[in-house]
Amino acid sequence: MAILRGETTWPSILLARAATPDAATDIEAAEAAGAWTAWRQAAASLTPEQVVRLVTTSGLRGRGGAGYPTGDKWAACAAERAPVHHVVVNGMEADPGAAADRTLMETDPHAVVEGAVLAAWAVRAEDVIIAVDSRATVAIERLRGAIAAAEAKGYLGPRAMGTGRPVMVEVRPLAGAFVMGEETVLLRALEERRAQPDQRPPHPAHKGLWGEPTVVNNVETVAAVPWIVANGASAYAAIGSADEPGTTLVQLSGAVRTPGVVEAPTGTTLRQLIDGVGGGATGTLKAVLVGGPSGGFLPPETLDTPLGHRELADAGAILGSGSVLVIDSTTCLVDLASLLTRYCSDEACGKTIPCRIGTRRLAELGAAFCTGLTRPTDAALVAALSDDIRDAALCGLERTAINPLRSGMRYFAQEFEDHIVRGTCPAGVCQPIGIVAVAH
Ligand SMILES: Cc1cc2nc3c(=O)[nH]c(=O)nc-3n(C[C@H](O)[C@H](O)[C@H](O)COP(=O)(O)O)c2cc1C
CATH class of the missing domain: 1.20.1440.230 (NADH-ubiquinone oxidoreductase 51kDa subunit, iron-sulphur binding domain)
Structure with a gap:
């Protein structure tokens, strides 16, 4: 999926290394572009509690659809007095029309893996599973390449980054289906049980994989964490909207002149995305479907709605997968x-x-x-x-x-x-x- 250029003032966090294509497959190129500095810094000087605090004060919220505060989820998981904790990174991208997460995994697998390792450090997990739709073969190959290269350098593995603590990371390809992206369904699938959801509470942070405390986070969510550690929580909190700061990946598709994936600050309006980034609708704009197959249709008069969970819910849509489908008058x-x-x-x-x-x-x-x-x-x-x-x-x-x-x-x-x-x-x-x- 083409990576689109946003407004010149928009910060580039998740897709910053798109400008260095070799960074996707070559750890030296990725490191030259800043990869692994945050984990090196955290391993040397930050306690798990400090990493959790950084993420909490950054205001980062989950990008998987529900917008739950990431720091709160990590704190809840870390507070569980269990011998084993897990981190599961949700790279299923279950919305069949979306490609933003796949674009991220293919473009910057090191950011996803490094963010996942920081999550493991923060909640004292020794294993990380990155779950990916088995059809996303390039993403799987690049993530595995990044893991192998980082392990060879000692950033992961039995004594990750010299901490004396093991962090083992694996990629688990799973059969794709819309419901497979739902966190409890995903956990049951990883346990090789029937892929159906569970009643909550208890939430996975308390009782997740194999009944043990588990952080489940979207790939975009974890990929933002190295930037937060390297640049500071307040720098992240200053980007985008006040109540859910940062950037998010948006996929523009359908009847839009320039379809593709763009990284936009939260709070960006649908109009800025469609007209500014996407070059406008190809025909007479009739509606926008925001949030994937279970998202909501919004009419042209609501295009000033900003990207935000509350604002989109008030308008009748969801942020969901972050996909924006432009619909023209030829569609019923x-x-x-x-x-x-x-x-x-x-x-x-x-x-x-x-x-x-x-x-x-x-x-x-x-x-x-x-x-x-x-x-x-x-x-x-x-x-x-x-x-x-x-x-x-x-x-x-x-x-x-x-x-x-x-x-x-x-x-x-x-x-x-x-x-x-x-x-x-x-x-x-x-x-x-x-x-x-x-x-x-
Ligand atoms: C039908 C359905 C599909 C979902 N698909 C995904 C998905 O593909 N990727 C994802 O990260 N979250 C997906 N979610 C949300 C997850 O249940 C969960 O909230 C998320 O992975 C938590 O990560 P976050 O806190 O980083 O957002 C889906 C939820 C539902 C109900």
């Missing part, structure tokens, strides 16, 4: 919302009835909107059923599967009405049947 929102609902339903693992049956019924209602074979009460049924699914949710897939239809019906009510009441599809995609009430 009813059709796309229905397709995405069906996708989420197909990807449901089946553990809970509201998810297994509820999302299926929701998908059927969406499909009925496309054909016009629907009842006047179906819109209200979507609202009630999706409330029930969300409120009964065991995992985030179930909680967010309702987003495409809900946000679509909220912002594109006219288009839904055209299908349901008038039997027409303004985009000319569906063939709904107009049902006319006949007076007897």
Whole structure:
């Protein structure tokens, strides 16, 4: 995926070494560009508690979708008085349309591995598993290359960076599926058990892999940590928005002139991304799908919404995988919302009835909107059923599967009405049947 250039004032943290292509495959080039200095510095002069404190005061929040404060997660895991702690780095990139995490792993595998080692140091874990979709073969190869090169230099392994503590890092390719990125599903898959989510609490930080305290962090989250250690927590906290500072990777795709991955400060607006970075929509901009297949559709009038968990949730979307799909007027929102609902339903693992049956019924209602074979009460049924699914949710897939239809019906009510009441599809995609009430 092409790496796009952001505004000149935007800092480059996660993709800084994209300017040094050799850094992806050659540890000497990576080190010349700054890799491994943070871990060297931390191993020599920072206690695990100090690393946790640095991450906490930096304000870094998880980039995997939930936006949980990373320092709090590490502190909770470190505080568990268990003999064994684990770090699992989530590189599954389960959103099927996203490539930002893969771009990061391919471009700067050393940043991911170094960040993971710092996480292990912080929570006193001796093993790190980087879970990657088995189809991301280049990312797997580069991460393994980075691990082998760092181990040969003694940065990892039995006496990592001269600390006397072992840190063993491995890459674990797993079968890809949307639900596989969910943290408890991922942990069960790593245990070679049925890949289904668990009730929380307890959270993985307290009871994770093999029932032991485990930090699960996204690849982007850990890759920011070496920069924080090297440059200081306050320097990181000063970037982007105040309540979730730093930078994040955003993937621009769909009907945009220049698709690709860009590193943007949090708080950047959708308009800055689409018009500024992406060069605008290719056709008449109709909507933006933010957050992946269970994200929300936003209309053009909301393009000044900044990249932020709270702001996007208020607008009806999620930050999710950080993907921004630009949609032009040739796309039917009813059709796309229905397709995405069906996708989420197909990807449901089946553990809970509201998810297994509820999302299926929701998908059927969406499909009925496309054909016009629907009842006047179906819109209200979507609202009630999706409330029930969300409120009964065991995992985030179930909680967010309702987003495409809900946000679509909220912002594109006219288009839904055209299908349901008038039997027409303004985009000319569906063939709904107009049902006319006949007076007897
Ligand atoms: C359906 C679904 C898919 C997910 N996919 C991913 C993923 O591909 N990568 C990821 O890091 N987190 C994913 N998550 C979020 C994880 O459950 C978890 O919150 C995250 O890995 C924690 O890391 P963070 O604190 O660094 O964000 C997904 C969640 C859900 C519900």
